[in-house]
Amino acid sequence: MQSFPFRESCPTCRSGLFVSMPDLYPLARRLLFAMDAESAHHATLSMMRFADTLGILRGLTGAGHASNPVGASAVELMGLSFPNRVGLAAGLDKTGSAVHAFGELGFGHVEIGTITPRPQPGNEKPRLFRLKEHEAIINRMGFNNPGIEGMLENLAHSRKDFNGVLGINIGKNFDTPNEEAIRDYLICFEGVYAAADYVTANLSSPNTKGLRDLQNAETCGDLIRQLQAKRVELQAAQGGKYVPIVIKIAPDLSDEAVIALAGVFNETGIDGVITTNTTIEREAVAGHSLAGEAGGLSGAPLTTKSTAVLRLLRQEMNATIPIIGSGGVMSADDAKAKFDAGAALVQVYTGLVYKGPRLVTEIAGLPGKQLTANS
Numbered sequence: 001m002q003s004f005p006f007r008e009s010c011p012t013c014r015s016g017l018f019v020s021m022p023d024l025y026p027l028a029r030r031l032l033f034a035m036d037a038e039s040a041h042h043a044t045l046s047m048m049r050f051a052d053t054l055g056i057l058r059g060l061t062g063a064g065h066a067s068n069p070v071g072a073s074a075v076e077l078m079g080l081s082f083p084n085r086v087g088l089a090a091g092l093d094k095t096g097s098a099v100h101a102f103g104e105l106g107f108g109h110v111e112i113g114t115i116t117p118r119p120q121p122g123n124e125k126p127r128l129f130r131l132k133e134h135e136a137i138i139n140r141m142g143f144n145n146p147g148i149e150g151m152l153e154n155l156a157h158s159r160k161d162f163n164g165v166l167g168i169n170i171g172k173n174f175d176t177p178n179e180e181a182i183r184d185y186l187i188c189f190e191g192v193y194a195a196a197d198y199v200t201a202n203l204s205s206p207n208t209k210g211l212r213d214l215q216n217a218e219t220c221g222d223l224i225r226q227l228q229a230k231r232v233e234l235q236a237a238q239g240g241k242y243v244p245i246v247i248k249i250a251p252d253l254s255d256e257a258v259i260a261l262a263g264v265f266n267e268t269g270i271d272g273v274i275t276t277n278t279t280i281e282r283e284a285v286a287g288h289s290l291a292g293e294a295g296g297l298s299g300a301p302l303t304t305k306s307t308a309v310l311r312l313l314r315q316e317m318n319a320t321i322p323i324i325g326s327g328g329v330m331s332a333d334d335a336k337a338k339f340d341a342g343a344a345l346v347q348v349y350t351g352l353v354y355k356g357p358r359l360v361t362e363i364a365g366l367p368g369k370q371l372t373a374n375s
């Protein structure tokens with residue numbers, strides 16, 4: 001066991017930051033796992049924001065110069081400069097209230113949301129479950145979020161001095177019928193355009209009835225084209241600012257459906273794709289007492305399935321369209337497997353819960369070639 005944190009000069013900037021810290025996360029995790037999952041989630045965010053306000057979050061988590069560790073090079077993608085290749089997946093900071101704090105953990109990009117046009121409370125509790133034996137989570141949160149206005153108010157404080165890339169993930173309200181879903185995405189897109197570095201249209205949450213049906217090639221193509229047309233208007237109105245559009249898909253699509261979507265992505269020239277969201281499959285956790293809970297399964301049982309979708313999409317889609325790999329990144333090796341399968345960036349959610357912030361630094365520090373949209 002390492003001794004108590006000590007202060008020493010950082011070899012890169014000589015700023016005297018805490019650069020050598022024991023990993024406090026196993027202790028924090030024991031305390032957090034004694035609480036129910038949703039209370040632990042809120043407690044973590046509150047503690048992070050508090051430590052960030054005091055300016056000690058980076059030191060406490062040992063992130064040091066995580067967003068720019070030795071060996072990490074910035075990644076130029078979609079016209080944006082990502083300080084490193086690891087980001088926070090959507091759903092952890094649904095309200096956009098801890099963006100700077102997550103930047104302090106070393107994330108090169110932070111994706112907030114999913115937000116919907118109007119605020120909504122989400123599904124009834126309990127709706128979040130840990131399957132510890134599998135390093136997994138099942139959630140059926142149902143897009144609990146403060147709506148566009150509430151999220152923009154939070155961002156006004158939380159993103160101050162954040163130097164990474166900010167993604168905003170958008171969806172539809174639970175009571176908007178699917179025939180009107182595209183309108184919700186257009187409302188969100190317009191509402192967040194000025195604030196976002198990129199926008200992700202989430203078509204893949206299993207917890208909003210009918211949402212995944214929007215992944216059929218025809219509707220998805222229609223949605224992308226309407227968003228692109230809206231962007232022409234917004235770009236002209238907002239001083240030429242171009243906001244890349246990213247689509248997030250499910251791991252439960254058949255190969256044929258992935259191939260059909262790849263065709264749509266090629267034809268429309270979408271800016272990027274995230275593979276994948278959570279799975280509704282339970283094979284990998286069969287027999288667990290919580291396996292029957294409805295919702296999306298994330299974490300270790302999702303890794304292989306999600307990476308397989310990434311690999312197939314990479315084969316079928318133009319090399320100029322980058323893929324962000326999300327789904328079961330629990331270690332630097334899992335991240336490497338996603339990079340090897342063709343991901344330009346990765347995102348983490350469940351891995352952060354089980355492994356703590358050191359995971360971010362480890363992935364950010366992975367040696368990587370300089371990736372561009374053409375690589």
Ligand SMILES: Cc1cc2nc3c(=O)[nH]c(=O)nc-3n(C[C@H](O)[C@H](O)[C@H](O)COP(=O)(O)O)c2cc1C
Binds near residue numbers: 089114143327
């Ligand atoms: C509690 C929870 C809430 C989530 N909420 C969202 C969400 O609002 N929007 C979204 O696109 N993905 C959401 N996700 C999916 C994650 O962004 C991620 O794609 C998925 O969990 C797979 O990554 P992981 O195995 O690293 O967790 C959520 C995941 C969890 C565990």
